[in-house]
Amino acid sequence: MAVTQGAAPAGRLAGDVVVVTGAARGLGAAIARAAAEAGAHVLLGDLDGPRADAVAATLVAAGHSARGTTLDVTSQQSVEASLQTVLEWQGRVTGLVNNAGRLIEADVVSLTEEQWDAVLDVNLKGAWRTTRAYVPAMIETGGGSIVNISSLEGLFARPAHVAYAVSKAGLLNLTRATAVDFGRSGIRCNAICPGSIETEMLTQHLEATGDADAAASDLIGRNRTGRLGRPEEVGATALFLLSGEAGFMNGSHVVVDGARGATT
Numbered sequence: 550m551a552v553t554q555g556a557a558p559a560g561r562l563a564g565d566v567v568v569v570t571g572a573a574r575g576l577g578a579a580i581a582r583a584a585a586e587a588g589a590h591v592l593l594g595d596l597d598g599p600r601a602d603a604v605a606a607t608l609v610a611a612g613h614s615a616r617g618t619t620l621d622v623t624s625q626q627s628v629e630a631s632l633q634t635v636l637e638w639q640g641r642v643t644g645l646v647n648n649a650g651r652l653i654e655a656d657v658v659s660l661t662e663e664q665w666d667a668v669l670d671v672n673l674k675g676a677w678r679t680t681r682a683y684v685p686a687m688i689e690t691g692g693g694s695i696v697n698i699s700s701l702e703g704l705f706a707r708p709a710h711v712a713y714a715v716s717k718a719g720l721l722n723l724t725r726a727t728a729v730d731f732g733r734s735g736i737r738c739n740a741i742c743p744g745s746i747e748t749e750m751l752t753q754h755l756e757a758t759g760d761a762d763a764a765a766s767d768l769i770g771r772n773r774t775g776r777l778g779r780p781e782e783v784g785a786t787a788l789f790l791l792s793g794e795a796g797f798m799n800g801s802h803v804v805v806d807g808a809r810g811a812t813t
């Protein structure tokens with residue numbers, strides 16, 4: 550097997566069953582790849598079901614165990630259908646990565662109520678919907694690990710990102726609440742706070758500024774690594790949190806931002 554940068558040694562998740570939301574592209578696809586390369590059976594869920602299927606097919610072609618499914622985290626019915634899919638496929642689920650997310654750019658005053666609801670419904674309520682559906686199934690088969698993809702914006706505010714920043718901050722306390730409520734039942738729940746990572750979401754954000762190159766230089770200038778982050782670097786972090794190596798981590802968050810949040 551080819552070992553790419555950020556890929557885990559095979560076997561760290563051998564036999565595990567992991568569901569990744571928003572896995573058709575970007576961070577979700579990279580997290581799914583890291584988990585599959587580490588030996589997990591991976592269900593890739595996304596609003597864009599055909600694209601999730603296509604990513605799963607590349608993993609299967611590389612010798613891994615994966616399948617795609619259409620999943621809308623704003624629908625409890627769709628979330629429960631994804632749980633049935635993974636249980637019918639593998640009989641249990643040991644890992645859940647709440648990665649599906651969206652960004653609407655508007656400041657505190659110009660943001661509409663519909664925009665507030667739309668962002669919170671995916672980024673925060675969506676993660677709660679999956680968590681409340683999956684936790685009982687995980688407990689029934691011995692517990693599991695949940696990883697919530699928050700953001701550096703869960704810790705700090707960025708101009709004109711109020712709904713996004715609020716949703717990501719809420720996700721950090723959903724993470725702690727899940728750990729506190731179900732840690733004794735074998736559930737670990739941790740979060741990742743990525744900085745700026747090269748994905749379609751980031752590209753769309755940069756293009757919306759009208760000068761993508763200048764906006765990218767500005768973001769890079771805010772960290773101490775001199776580049777944007779790579780999806781596989783978040784994938785490697787998620788893999789660690791999913792694995793037993795993080796067995797005493799619960800209710801925590803890990804920042805993956807090239808020291809951007811460390812600067813004044």
Ligand SMILES: NC(=O)c1ccc[n+]([C@@H]2O[C@H](COP(=O)([O-])OP(=O)(O)OC[C@H]3O[C@@H](n4cnc5c(N)ncnc54)[C@H](O)[C@@H]3O)[C@@H](O)[C@H]2O)c1
Pocket residue numbers: 570571572573574575576577594595596597620621622623648649650651671675698699700701742743744745746747748749750751
């Ligand atoms: N890229 C970054 O710089 C960055 C930084 C910090 C946090 N994040 C977070 O990481 C996660 C992934 O970001 P990305 O950059 O890969 O984004 P992306 O926009 O490239 O991909 C997001 C995926 O989520 C899916 N999705 C959206 N709504 C959904 C829904 N209702 N149900 C199921 N799937 C849905 C989309 O179809 C898409 O495939 C998001 O939660 C994002 O907020 C990204």
